[in-house]
Amino acid sequence: MKKIVIVGAVGGGATVAGQIRFYDKEARITVFDRDSTMSYAACGTPYVIGDVIEDETSLIMASPEQFKEKRNITVHMKHEAIEIKRNEKKLVIQNLETGQQFEEAYDFLILSPGGTAVLPETEGLSTTDYFTLRNYEDMQRIKDYITSSKPASCAISGGGFIGLEMAENLRHLGIEVQLVHKSPYIMSILDPDIAEEIEDELKANKVHLHTGSSITKVDHRRLTLSNGQELEADFLLFSIGIKPNTELAERAGLSIGDTGGIVTNEFMQTSDSSIYAIGDASENLDFVTGEPRKVPLASPAHRQAFLVARHITGHAEKKTGLLGTSVVKIFSLTAAMTGLNERTLKDKEMDYETVVHRGNSNAGYYPDHAELTLKVHYDIHSRKILGAQCIGRKGIDKRIDVIVTAMYGGLTIDDLQALELCYAPPYSSPKDPVNMVGYKAVKN
Incomplete structure (x- = not known):
């Protein structure tokens, strides 16, 4: 035994x-x-x-x-x-x-x-209320604090998954949110042009963005950023990494x-x-x-x-590599990605090209449709798909899921145009956005 x-x-x-x-x-x-x-x-x-x-x-x-x-x-x-x-x-x-x-x-x-959630050394941090969100007990502490202290504002350090999800949910409670992110743009795992749409959505929902900076000093409600700017917030939430x-x-x-x-x-x-x-x-x-x-x-x-x-238990199966497939909801917007992004492709000096398709989630004449952007990177020589990102208000996750399946199946960018995907006006178009990426990539 x-x-x-x-x-x-x-x-x-x-x-x-x-x-x-x-x-x-x-x-x-x-x-x-x-x-x-x-x-x-x-x-x-x-x-x-x-x-x-x-x-x-x-x-x-x-x-x-x-x-x-x-x-x-x-x-x-x-x-x-x-x-x-x-x-x-x-x-x-x-x-x-x-x-x-x-x-x-x-x-x-x-x-x-x-x-464990990373908590950076920050001057004066003990003078204010601050939290990280990593486990069930963290969730309870934050919820109890909001219920008992009734804060009007929060500063979030970190614009990744947790930072964005918390920004949305705190705004849902009527709390003012300042979002501070060290990188030049939000959600750094995405390409800049995709991240820009997220930033627009955050601003439209009255989330105040401070990119390219970090919190360096805390004095009760007053926060000093690395760029010298000062903010005020009733409490802090750190979500800068694990x-x-x-x-x-x-x-x-x-x-x-x-x-x-x-x-x-x-x-x-x-x-x-x-x-x-x-x-x-x-x-x-x-x-x-x-x-x-x-x-x-x-x-x-x-x-x-x-x-x-x-x-x-004696049934060995080997693991495959990971793509890092992920999806995040930002108010009414959804962003999803898989594989490598532009920054990684350039850092590794890989020979790649990119296809971008901007269209509708489903038939444009159907009342319930929305615009989306599907962006796919592929190897110039092998034509294998290297990564993809999609953003919009409807049908985002399923497009990336199809790309993931194609990548695991070894399909090329050209194979995408041949996929027979579901179509009816409420769900897609005769040529799905995934198909369109394939058509656009086909060379003469």
Whole structure:
């Protein structure tokens, strides 16, 4: 009987536990997590804060009691793994409520520790109320603060996924938002022309943008930016990035890659074959370049959980590279992307061309249609698709999903014109925007 120990009970950790049980009814599975809530949908937390999702408990997918009753999996919350004794195949655990330490033996150890929100050193930060949003407890703290203190304004540091989603949800509550972003344009993973449309949408919804700057000093409600500008805000929210929780792995001597994540092989094994790593703290490979890449998103974590479960239970399947496919809602606008952006393509000096199609989400004569922009980068020589971005108010995600499928299937930019995609006036046009990109790329 295999003894499997998992560090982390959110996303990848909870999923891999359930997947292993599906394939192995006899294995002894034990999960440890230092937080108090397991198996919750972290991506929904901004919408709970904004009262879009009224019942915060709807984010919780399972409890330790349910895992035990339905799947015979033991989950210990508020228990932190502090040491891996690799030679003995034992994990040292500390009960965070009692301080007691004990050892847990394993045949296989799965690390799914996630990441920690980056909090920059900022002069005077202790003089004001500030938050990060990384877990369920962070969400509760922010929501409780808004309910009790009734702030009129907030400054958000960071214009990535969480920053944009929080800007929308705070505006939904009537809170004034100042959005400060270090890069020259918002949502730096996108191309500048796509990001510009997001900036226009933010401004139209009265979000005040401060790009190319950062918060350097705080004096109660007064904030000083790196460009010398001063702002006022009742509280701060930092969303400038995530640091993978690799300390446990580092202390155990496991290999850490150039991206800062735990190095994994094609089966998600670390440099110790009895230890696996998944989720935000693991390093993987880029689908296009084959180079190391870290993608802290939910879908890859769930896929990695499946691969580990299959490998441990004797059904090895190799991982594929990651594209970093993502989508974000910004008020009535949606932006999605996959693969490489212009900046990366130029940095790597890749020979590429770009096709841009601006058209409608569906038939222009149908009342419910909207404009969209679909932008696709492709290799000049092989014609393989390298990356794509789409932005608009309707039908954005499905276009990028088609491109993703094409990339995984090895299709070229020219193949897109031949795809027989769904058409009816409420949904598309006889030549879908994806087809149009293919037609535009065909050379004489």
